[in-house]
Amino acid sequence: xxxxxxxxxxxxxxQKGASAANYITSFGVxxxxxxxxxxxxxxxxxxxxxxxxxxxxxxPRIVMGARNLALSDQHLPGQDIVSGCPACxxxxxxxxxxxxxxxxxxxxxxxALKEVSLKLRTDFNTKSRHFTEVLIEDxxxxxxxxxxxxxxxxxKIAGYVGCQANRPYGIAGESFENPQYLDKMIETCGAEAVxxxxxxxxxxxxxxxxxxxxxxxxxxxxxxxxxxxxxxxxVTPCPLCQANVEIYQSEINKKKGTKFNMPVVYYTQLLNVxxxxxxxxxxxxGQLIRAEKLEKIAGK
Amino acid sequence: xxxxNETAVAKYRNNFLKEVEATVEEGHWVKMCMQCGxxxxxxxxxPHWEHSPQKIFMMIRAGKREEVLKSDSMWMCTSCYxxxxxxPRELPITHIMHGLANYAYxxxxxxxxxxxxxxxxxxxxxxxxxxxxxxxxxSLAMYFRDGFVQGVKNALAMQxxxxxxxxxxxxxxxxxxSGHTCKDTSGIHKMxxxxxxxxDRRRGLA
Numbered sequence: 149x150x151x152x153x154x155x156x157x158x159x160x161x162x163q164k165g166a167s168a169a170n171y172i173t174s175f176g177v178x179x180x181x182x183x184x185x186x187x188x189x190x191x192x193x194x195x196x197x198x199x200x201x202x203x204x205x206x207x208p209r210i211v212m213g214a215r216n217l218a219l220s221d222q223h224l225p226g227q228d229i230v231s232g233c234p235a236c237x238x239x240x241x242x243x244x245x246x247x248x249x250x251x252x253x254x255x256x257x258x259x260a261l262k263e264v265s266l267k268l269r270t271d272f273n274t275k276s277r278h279f280t281e282v283l284i285e286d287x288x289x290x291x292x293x294x295x296x297x298x299x300x301x302x303x304k305i306a307g308y309v310g311c312q313a314n315r316p317y318g319i320a321g322e323s324f325e326n327p328q329y330l331d332k333m334i335e336t337c338g339a340e341a342v343x344x345x346x347x348x349x350x351x352x353x354x355x356x357x358x359x360x361x362x363x364x365x366x367x368x369x370x371x372x373x374x375x376x377x378x379x380x381x382x383v384t385p386c387p388l389c390q391a392n393v394e395i396y397q398s399e400i401n402k403k404k405g406t407k408f409n410m411p412v413v414y415y416t417q418l419l420n421v422x423x424x425x426x427x428x429x430x431x432x433x434g435q436l437i438r439a440e441k442l443e444k445i446a447g448k
Numbered sequence: 449x450x451x452x453n454e455t456a457v458a459k460y461r462n463n464f465l466k467e468v469e470a471t472v473e474e475g476h477w478v479k480m481c482m483q484c485g486x487x488x489x490x491x492x493x494x495p496h497w498e499h500s501p502q503k504i505f506m507m508i509r510a511g512k513r514e515e516v517l518k519s520d521s522m523w524m525c526t527s528c529y530x531x532x533x534x535x536p537r538e539l540p541i542t543h544i545m546h547g548l549a550n551y552a553y554x555x556x557x558x559x560x561x562x563x564x565x566x567x568x569x570x571x572x573x574x575x576x577x578x579x580x581x582x583x584x585x586x587s588l589a590m591y592f593r594d595g596f597v598q599g600v601k602n603a604l605a606m607q608x609x610x611x612x613x614x615x616x617x618x619x620x621x622x623x624x625x626s627g628h629t630c631k632d633t634s635g636i637h638k639m640x641x642x643x644x645x646x647x648d649r650r651r652g653l654a
Contacts, residue, residue, distance in 0.1 A: 160581040163628045165620030167583055167613065191631045194575035198527030201546035202553050202568030206473040207647040208640045212575070215639065256650075260643040264635035315529035316542070324533045350492035350528035354571065357590055358563035362496055363526075395609050436612045 155224035156186035159236035161387045168387035170434025174416040177425040181295040189220045195239035199354040213243025214257040218266040229276045234312035234386045240276035292336050296422045299338025303441050306344040306379035307331045310389040337422040346373040351392040371408050380441050381411040411439035421446045453555040464513040471651045473547030477539045481505040487531035497521040501541050517557040522549035523564040579630025584623040
């Protein structure tokens, strides 16, 4: 079977030794089993993210995206641009839409791109997609279920979608207030998706760093609700959500006297383990709070 | 020498809505706000800011230039996009708030030392320097923003988390000397300088 080809935009946090390194590790087994080939865009740069606005402004931010789009179009023509990070996906997709929408913005972006000897064709309309879209739309839930050899029986999971994997674009056909796709993926792996009222609550994003107390109040709700609903772990499609919700539990425990110790993993780690991946292949050795239930299944 | 702020005041007189439409990202949408307040009730940092987006938009129309540009509200945006997807008039509220923050910052009117302004600036600088964000240097820059002593205190307070990340392979101490980088960083610097030059010219900030 020929592999499905995609241009891959990893993003800063997914590089080796960065905060979501284990997320990308967990893609390996999935791509093998589902015949997906991710071709890294050569010399990609930071997507500029949402937080870049203060110093960046509009055009410099969009130009950061335009360089990635132009590189992808030049080296990997016709391949949809896929990212595992919702912020990268959002930035790439937003840059594409804004440039398509305004010929003057496109002209300005191309004037700046001359400095790196690149040009974005004015009819550029390649899709920027999140990896969950590839799984849901190109593979489908039945296709995702086919390689499952170790169903995650008896594991109760809170599906935490967060913000940018859901807004402003989200997954086609899903609602912003109560998206179902993550729960469906949990069930595809044979686990149980518990009802979870903090599914689309913001974790504070980049402001978890600059406004720790305000963000930690949100994270306390996100983790607390997972406990209230009997979850063994939280699963998320976003590197920043994963980091914030996992890392700050110890801080919240110190300040608020809670006893949080809730593992926070990626949907790809669930699939990986269900497909027979080892602890290392699933990146479970990259958790600050170890996901013991998953490790037990992966170690069998 | 006249400042960018004085030039803008002279150019737009007391028509602040017109100024926002001409200079702020997606600013032309502001007049479409129907004051329903859904944005105000949808913000995760709602309890913490001075004015809701709803108030900001009406203040713009009322010509309250100083109050808007000096407000901390735009800096409280976590980029969750909740206001944007719920707005019945489909205003790109998140982008307008970012645009207002950027404009206020460029005019030198934004609240000095506002922590989210500091982080936004540090993030952009980190992304530009190597073409990719260096998470270690970015974190340290954030901890040490208020000087060395406070920086050491901040870093010590978070050392457990930092060591945990190193152990988990998600933070590389070597990033302090040799981190991930783009090959064409000098090209990226020129490209962004050009983009800024074009935009400043268009916005009358040059």
